[in-house]
Amino acid sequence: MSQLGLSVNEFNRLTEQMKRHFSYSTLEQGWRYYRKQAVSGMQAEVNAEVKSSKEQWITAEVHETKRYRVRFNVKQVKRSDCTCPDGGYCKHMAAVFFQLCEQTGGKPELYLAEFRQVYIDEERHRAATRKRAEQKAELERRKQARQMTLSPSAPAKEWHDFFHKKYGKAFTDFHSPVTGIVKWTKEELYRAADVLPKPIVPLYHMHVLLFLIQQLSIRYRHGGTTGIQGRDAPVAEVVAPCLNQLQSLAESFVLSSIPSVYEKHVSDLGVMAEAIAFSEEESPVDGLEPFAVLWSTVLNRREWMEEACERLKTMLAPISALRPRRRDAIRAALLHLEVMLGYEEQAVKRLNELTYYKEPGRYWMYLHEHVRHNRLDRLAIWLEALAPFVRQSGRREDMKQYWEFWECVYELAQDQAGMESLILTLMPGVYPYLSAFLLDRQRYRDWAEIQLLQRISPEEVAPSELDIVERAAPEVVLPLYHQAVERHIEERSREHYRAAVHLLQRMHRLYENIHSLSVWERYMDGLFDRYSRLRALQEEIKRGALIV
Incomplete structure (x- = not known):
């Protein structure tokens, strides 16, 4: 190391200074410049002033996108400087250090490994x-939590602060099953209600259940519907009991049975429910369910609902500032309140x-209410609005439920043609219900048109249904047979030709029953001529004794 006037001890002292003053990321960047051979023109600075002092300077240039000049002080690194805009202790100085190490006979990679180990240790x-x-x-939080007690006179917000501070942390324990956490938390919080007046205990329990649903929403947000890495029970299995208990308490709750000083605790149920329903983060827990439960029961007071509507409308302005899912949650909640207030068309x-x-x-709950109170005009409005949702869903349960509501309206509807057009938009999902409906009303031609529309072969129709139509109106079934025969022939296989012949034999009996054998003969002659090149089909037709 004598070429630049550095002893081993001096270089070791320099290395210690590099450890103290340079971050590992800067040293790594300097290493990359050194490896790219970006350092050039390194030399000891020699002049009378330097010779007369105990300092030793090294000068060099480092090439990046620009060329920077480094003046490196070997004895006191903190006095080094560089023309780059980074200031002191930059990557260019680090690159000069590694180049200096090489030129003084050292192994730069060993020093980089030493710096890395220092970084790891730190x-x-x-x-x-x-x-x-x-x-x-x-430990301090747990100590404070153990010392916390529930204040009977505290506002609902302080109740929830108590819940969160004392039991919120338990829901972040991802090593314990969530069912056990919920059970323990509920038991502990219910036990804390011993200090409350008995009439308000059900109200307190509803606040506890809202807290549990909120914590479950947060927990399942990170693990999806099956929970954290599959350790938790499915979300529906855990949340449903809390919702059922909330609904049971809400339905049996009587506002007049509690002291008037706790009326604000009742209205605050809506505020807490909003916090769950309008969370910024998406969760598999449906926060709108507790919202709907509470506003349909406990909070069903007109002045409260009017106030809540105004609050939600304020939240929607401006819409551009809201996340799409939060915006939709507010709209769906506002829709529920408007229905409760009787602003149905607006909802x-x-x-x-x-x-x-x-x-x-x-x-569906809104439609059930209209059926129960025989408000069929409003039911029709909902059916028209929900048809696109049912079509998009495509679920059999939704189709069946929609059909049941539709049947309630149809018989008394003034515009039955419009109702029929509406139900046709849900084909083929409502096909089995519509088919049975038309048969019950002996609308055989309409029934046949539905089969044609859906390209359903007589082979696919329930034998009992087909038998009814063939006996009552055989002429309306013939187009189904014609369509099915043509489809089989177009498949161009022996198996399909046999199926076509089987249908033709059944067609022959139908033409015979309606005394139209001449029409049958003309049809068969035309069919035989049209497909004269299909030898396999002709063989099957002859084998079926359909033509001589």
Whole structure:
């Protein structure tokens, strides 16, 4: 190392300074410049001033997108400077250090490994320090949580603060099954209600259930419908009992049975339900369910609902500032309140604004209420609005439920043709229901048109249904046979030719029953001529004794 006037000890002292003053990321960047041979013109600075001092300077140039000049102080690294805009302790100085190491006979890669080990050791130390600090903070939090007690006179917000501070942390324990956490938390919180007046215990329990649903929403948000890495039970299995208990309590709750000082705790149920329903983060827990339960029961007071509507409308302005799912959740919640207030037409129009909340099952409860109170005009409005949702869903349960509502309206509807057009938009999902409906009303021609529309072969129709139509109106079934025969022949296989011949034999009996054998003969002559090149088909027709 004597070429640049550095002893081994001096270079070791320089290395210690590099460890203290340079970050590992900067040293790595400097290493990359060194490996690219970006350092050039390195030399010891020689002048009278330097000779008279104990300092030793190295000058070099480092090529990046631009050329930077480095003046490196070997004895006091902190006095080094570079013409780059990064300031002190830059990657260009680090590159000069590695080049200096090479030129003084050292192995730069060994020094880089030493720097890396220092970085690893420091990171371990920092991690251990952080962990000790977190453990200390957790112990302090647990100590404070144990000392917390529920205040009977506190507002609902303070109740929820108590819930979160004392039991919220338990839901972040991803090593324990969520069912056990819910059971333990509920038991502990219910036990805390011993200090409350008995009349308000059901109200307190509803707040507890809202807290549990909120925590489950947060937990399942990270693990999807099956929970954290499959350790948790499915979301529906865990959340449903909480929702059922909430609904049971809400339906049996009597507002007049509690002291008036707790009326704000009742209205705050809506505020807490909004916090769950309008979360910024997507979760498999449907936050709109507890919202709908509470506003349909406990909170069903006109002045509260009017106030909530105004609050939700304010949330929607401006719409561009909202995430799409949160925007839709607010719209769906507003729709529910408008239905409860009787602004039904306005509520139904909101369905067209929705992007996400289009599950038909979410809205069946409104239709059930109209059936129960025989409000068929309103039921018809909902059926027209929900038809696109049912068609998009395509689920058999939705089709069946929709059909049952449709049947309730149809018989008394003034515009039956319009109702029929509406149900046809849901084909083929409602096919089995519509087919049976038309047969019950002996509308055989309409029945046959539906089969033709769906390209259903007589072979695919239920034998009992086909037998009814063939006996009552055989002429309307013939087009089905003609269509099916042509489709089989177009398949161009021996198996399909045999199936076509079987249908032709059944057609022959039908033509015979309606005394139209002359029409049958002309049809067979035309069929035989049209497909004269299909020898296999001709053989099957002759084998079936359909033509001589």
